[in-house]
Amino acid sequence: LSGKLSERKQLMIQTFHKYSGNEGDKYTLSRAELKELLTTELGTYLGNAQDKEAVDKVMKDLDSNNDGEVDFTEFVILVGALTVACNDFFLEFNDKPEKK
Ligand SMILES: [Ca+2]
Ligand SMILES: [Ca+2]
Numbered sequence: 001l002s003g004k005l006s007e008r009k010q011l012m013i014q015t016f017h018k019y020s021g022n023e024g025d026k027y028t029l030s031r032a033e034l035k036e037l038l039t040t041e042l043g044t045y046l047g048n049a050q051d052k053e054a055v056d057k058v059m060k061d062l063d064s065n066n067d068g069e070v071d072f073t074e075f076v077i078l079v080g081a082l083t084v085a086c087n088d089f090f091l092e093f094n095d096k097p098e099k100k
Helices: 002-020 031-042 052-062 072-085 089-095
Strands: none
Touching: 002 031, 002 072, 031 052, 052 072
16 A cells, blocks of 8 residues: 555656646746646546636645745645545546556
């Protein structure tokens, strides 16, 4: 079980960095990067993430230090909340084939 958890953690880090490196600070998600992460990775779970207000709300909820960017610590809170809300999230996420 601990092996699984560590895989999930790896996956979270990979996902975060896939988007956080797109613009500005490599280690934080801007609003645009967060939106892309939400719509691409979590579109089915957050059906209305394309809605600008929904992204703003998630951003505001996550950005606990109000610097306008979501860092990894803040991102972990989102993932934790989603894991509680939706148990199958990571199972499905893990099964997603790599497309590279
Ligand atoms: Ca960034
Ligand atoms: Ca922040």
